[in-house]
Amino acid sequence: MQISILTELEYDLPGPADVLLQLEAAIIPEQTVTSHHIDLPKVEHFARVPGQSNIGERIWLRLAQPLSVRYEATVEVNRLVTDIATLPQTAPHMLPGETVDYLMASRFCPADEFQAFVEQEFAGTGGGARIAAIRDWIAGTLSYVPGSSNPQTTAADTFHAHQGVCRDYAHLMIALARASAIPARFASVYGLGVEPQDFHAVAEVFLDGCWHIVDATGMSTPEAMAKIGVGRDAADVSFLTSYGQVELKTQRVTVQEVVPA
Structure with missing residues (x-):
């Protein structure tokens, strides 16, 4: 099964903060990420680090301006399912x-x-x-x-x-x-x-x-x-962990099945 994902987040930051994001579909054998793109604002620091048990990645950000994230992906799920x-x-x-x-x-x-x-x-x-x-x-x-x-x-x-x-x-x-x-x-x-x-x-x-x-x-x-x-x-495995004050403005997640033409 193939699914499309769109995630949009907006946060206000009263001051500088360190933010740890984990919201991208993991690249692992049971699923294939066929396309993906993430938009982030200008930041003072950006780094990718492994997720827990090496499943997925986390993104470290250091920034002092509002945080706006847009993530789009298409994922082919190949997971074997049993009773x-x-x-x-x-x-x-x-x-x-x-x-x-x-x-x-x-x-x-x-x-x-x-x-x-x-x-x-x-x-x-x-x-x-x-x-x-x-x-x-x-x-x-x-x-x-x-x-x-x-x-x-x-x-x-x-x-x-x-x-x-x-x-x-x-x-x-x-x-x-x-x-x-x-x-x-x-x-x-x-x-x-x-x-x-x-x-x-x-x-x-x-x-x-x-x-x-x-x-x-x-x-x-x-x-x-x-x-x-x-x-x-x-x-x-929180999608956002902050070290510094952040205030949620909007959060939207859309998941849909991709129907073959």
Whole structure:
């Protein structure tokens, strides 16, 4: 599937600031970026650095004037998709070293708080069957309510509130997977079908030797997503992190399927 992406951001800066951007579709085997272009204002400093787990790139900017970003891309998604419920789990002691960090509790995903819950609620399941059960439980338990959470909301907060947005669904999915001894990480993506259109957040779980996307919101599907980056949770893969004051003026994200002529 081929999708087109248009992202436009405008921020006011009262003074000089260092800004870290991560909003470009990653160049990775599961997707081909067939065209891309990013427009940025004049800056004092520009540098590209690798994203977490070497997926995607981040852009460092140093600037003292308003930040205006326009990013356009076309991405061919080549991701192989399988029925996650059929996938076996890898025993913790057999996991590759690069997955181990994604077993641990993190700032927004306090997995250790959910160990008793997952063993009781999902008893008798394991591996992909447990992931499918967790995904379905989240989808049936939470209500998608824009504005119901904030940047400090954790998976534990979402668990008790029974509501959230895609970021919260992903954090809870990750926390419950890690509590089940299954590595899980946060993925920022562009996804077809997301309403309202915006940057989208999903979980990725490590089963049967590779990573698999899980979207508990049900708004998009793995074959219709362009991955931007990954991290332990949202703090690692924010589309904009500022060191200095910035004020959002406008943000627009448009994701569409490219239909062959």
